[in-house]
Amino acid sequence: MSKHQDIPLTPINTESSEKVRTGDWRTYIPVFDAEKCIKCYICWKYCPDAAIKVKDEESLPEWDLFHCKGCGICAEECPKDAIEMILEEVE
Amino acid sequence: MVKQVITGNMATAMGTRLCRPAVISAYPITPQTTIVEYIADFVADGTLKTQYVKVESEHSAMSCCISASNTGVRTFTATSAHGLLLMHEMLEWAAGARLPIVLVNVNRANGPPWSVWADHHDTIMQRDTGWMSIFCENNQEILDSMIMAFKVAEDPDIMLPMMLSEDAFYLSHTSEPVDVPDQALVDKFLPEYKPEHFLDPENPKGFGSLVMPPQYMEFRYKMAESMDLAREKIRKVNDEFYEVFGRKYGNGLIEEYRCDDAEVVLVGAGTNASTVREVVDRMRDEGHKVGLARLRCFRPFPYEEIRDLAKRVKAIGVFERTYTFGYQGPFTAEIKGALYGTGVDIPIKNYLLGIGGRDIRTKHVRAVFEDIMKVAEQGLDQETKWFGLLDGNTPEEEL
Amino acid sequence: MGKLTIPEQELMRPGHMGCLGCGGTLAMRLALKAAGPDTIISIPACCWAVMPGVWPNTCMGIPMLYTAFEVTGASISGIRAALDAKGKKDTNVIGWAGDGGTFDIGLQALSGMVERGTNALYICYDNEAYMNTGIQRSSSTPEGAWTTTTPVGTENYWEQGRKKDMISIMVAHGIPYAATANVAYPEDFVRKVQKALSIDGPTYLQIFAPCPTGWKSQPAKSIKLAKEAITSLAYPMYEVENGVYKINRKPKEQTPLKDYMLKQGRFRHLTEEFIEEQQKMLEANWKRLLKLEEITNEE
Incomplete structure (x- = not known):
């Protein structure tokens, strides 16, 4: 919308925030050990960024690193210590 | 058409009824009070089908109208002096959100010193809010202006709120003969309000969000643009009103x-x-x-x-x-x-x-x-x- | 195992602007799961007025109205009135405000909404200060807390007032349903949101939402801290339905308030004596709640 003529009268939000790469905020990255996972989905339940995906009730959780901010709640709350937060190396 | 001898506040209430707002929200203040009373009577008697939300302040009255208007319905409120001043923040909001709310303000002096009598300071203080503002001279004009106000405000090119002012007591409490138009004629002149965008779970959108400096100016420009367009729109609606109802007010401006x-x-x-x-x-x-x-x-x-x-x-x-x-x-x-x-x-x-x-x-x-x-x-x-x-x-x- | 204990549908999208470990964000995610898509939400000035994203982006999968700071109660009355006029009785209406917008500047409009009997749910996500503007004290800030307007100086220091008891204020209105909740207990919160929305009348929920940025706590510890707020009696979790109290979580063993407080930078300056005083006050409050539960459940 580079022309003011194309802008609506008042700001109306219709586009998804999903295109915003909040993963850039991350310092620590979650590393997941699938072996230890018992599919309790506590990590999914507590994620403030909706960045942990569970496809169905049989599958392993998956991390959406485009959005994960690396807060570490998943690692802290995992009852099986299946998630570890490590310092992310940036190229 | 029926000629009735009514006060300015009754003309406001009857004008409101003719315009069929889906939501009315108001708070009493002298000398606007009889407006909210008459509307309450109409609702109690079933002659006005509306959601009448009796709020705890004028600030909430305008907020309630804003949210209802954003949900896609016609809304109305009335106030006076300190009530209008308390609304000020939300008057800005209504205009910035581009909501065609109509408000009748009974012009009253601001305190101190306390006064409940006629004075234009309350309306003038709202000059820069982005509201269209019209001063009425008599009770007929109040009723007629309400019908015209919604028509102008709800025009897709305008989408700005409008304030009608009537002098305290000289109009609000003084009876004059007023032609009350037929509902069917008003319905034809002022169809149901159907905005393009509104709060709708079937088509979820966000309204009124944060805008960064590169775009904020554009939205203010659009307000300015619509306000300029409103000059011609008010003149045009004044003429159209004359065609249907046989009355006009100068060239509208x-x-x-x-x-x-x-x-x-x-x-x-x-x-x-x-x-x-x-x-x-x-x-x-x-x-x-x-x-x-x-x-x-x-x-x-x-x-x-x-x-x-x-x-x-x-x-x-x-x-x-x-x-x-x-x-x-x-x-x-x-x-x-x-x-x-x-x-x-x-x-x-x-x-x-x-x-x-x-x-x-x-x-x-x-x-x-x-x-x-x-x-x-x-x-x-x-x-x-x-x-x-x-x-x-x-x-x-x-x- | 393999069982989701809360609704699967995500109506809060990622890409929002919430800080790391934000309790208020998790609260929204859970609330939207509970409410479902046929919901309209009104949000005044607060962190959540910024977090959905900058125009034209939004993380919200439901229609959202941004409003001014003090108007949430009036706003949801307006939305409900318009829906009633349209005959859309089933759509949920939620007001969503922070503690500043609820306990302070929005209290009048909230009171009006409840007194009018608006069929809407008001949710306050309580992070105990004005966090969006940069950690200034509100009337929800607990006694002793550091904020930027209650700094720790040599003459004047920290928050002196007691946290306002909003649930009691709501109960005094004769509200059909009011409850506190906690982000550490999503199932409980989801149940409360759904229960509140099933009631044809005004309802109020207040969810404890840790703010690592404002509390100077570790983002990863938000859930642990929230659990400790319950076990230390700092933030009891209870509901009041038609005047009848029910405490939802009674700690098996009370944990020291000191442990809870000293995990947060905002309390780090406090002396042992001060914390002991606070603990006594919280214990007295807990006894009051137990008593209320007992009395109101008598036949």
Whole structure:
């Protein structure tokens, strides 16, 4: 919308925030050990960024690193210590 | 069409009923109170089908209207003076959110000192909120203006709220004969409000979000653009209204009375125009070339009409029912601003009368005309005249 | 195992602007799961007025109205009135405000909404200060807390007032349902949101939402801290339905308030004596709640 003529009268939000790469905020990255996972989905339940995906009730959780901010709640709350937060190396 | 003898507040309530707002939210304040009472009666009797939300403040009344309007329905509220001042933040919101809310403000003086009588300060203070603003002269005009107000405000190119002002007691509590139009005619003239965007779970959108500096200016420009378009829209709706209902108010923005060959004119707004009109007739009979230009629309300001008028006369006197402290009367300042650069350089003098509901009588208007006629011949003696300040005389003598 | 204990549908999208470990964000995610898509939400000035994203982006999968700071109660009355006029009785209406917008500037409009009997749910996500503007104290800030307007100086220091008891204020209105909740207990919160929305009338929920940025706590510890707020009696979790109290979580063993407080930078300056005083006050409050539960459940 580079022309003011194309802008609506008042700001109306219709586009998804999903295109915003909040993963850039991350310092620590979650590393997941699938072996230890018992599919309790506590990590999914507590994620403030909706960045942990569970496809169905049989599958392993998956991390959406485009959005994960690396807060570490998943690692802290995992009852099986299946998630570890490590310092992310940036190229 | 039925002719009824009703007060300005009843004309407001009946106008509201004719416009069928889906949501009304209001809070009582003197002298607006009978409006909310009449509406309550209509709702209680079932003659007005609306959601009537009786809130705990005027701020909430406007907030409630805003949220209801954003949900896609027609809304209305009424208030006065301090109520309008308390709403101020949300008046800004309504305009910025581009919601066609209609509000009737019963013009009342602000305190302190406490006063419940007529004064234009409350309306004038809202000048820059982005609301269209119209001053009504009589009860018929209030009712008619309500119907026109929704039509203008809800136009997809305009989408700005509109405020109608009626002078406290002179209109709010004074009965006059009013033609009440047929509902069917009003329904045809003012169809149901169907906005393009509204809060709808089937099509979720966000309204009113944070906008960064590179775009904020665009939205303000769009408000300015719509406000400019509103001039022509108000004129057009005034004409359309005349076609259907047989009544019109000047060209919608300004109403000239015997100005064609006038040498001096008084510009006023609201009920003082009626008194001026009476004096114009008397003085015309005596051979004086005097006229009245009633400022009906304050926002958008009818600068073209003012320029056209000023070209034809020798001097303009401006009746002001309030003052912008530190400068002059608000209408005067606007009129002078409109004339800058046009090459028209006539004396313009502002007269402060009727502040806080002090009566404006024919003898006062005559004295003002005599003064402005003198100014037309001899030039401006002073820019601002606080007319009739007590100076040894008693208030009774002054009246 | 393999069982989701809360609704699967995500109506809060990622890409929002919430800080790391933000309790208020998790609260929204859970609330939207509970409410479902046929919901309209009104949000005044607060962190959540910024977090959905800058125009034209939004993380919200439901219609959202941004409003001014003090108007949430009036706003949801307006939305409900318009829906009633349209005959859309089933759509949920939620007001969503922070503690400043609820306990302070929005209290009047909230009171009006409840007194009018608007069929809407008001949710306050309580992070105990004005966090969006940069950690200034509100009347929800607990006694002793550091904020930027209650700094720890040599003469004047920290928050002196007691946290306002909003639930009691709501109960005094005769509200059909009011409850506190906690982000550490999503199932409980989801149940409360759904229960509140099933009631035809005004309802109020207040969810404890840790703010690592404002509390100077570790983002990863938000859930642990929230659990400790319950076990230390700092933030009891209970509901009041038609005047009847029910405490939802009674700690098996009370944990020391000191442990809870000293995990947060905002309390780090406090002396042992001060914390002991606070603990006594919280214990007295807990006893009051137990008593209320007992009395109101008597036949």
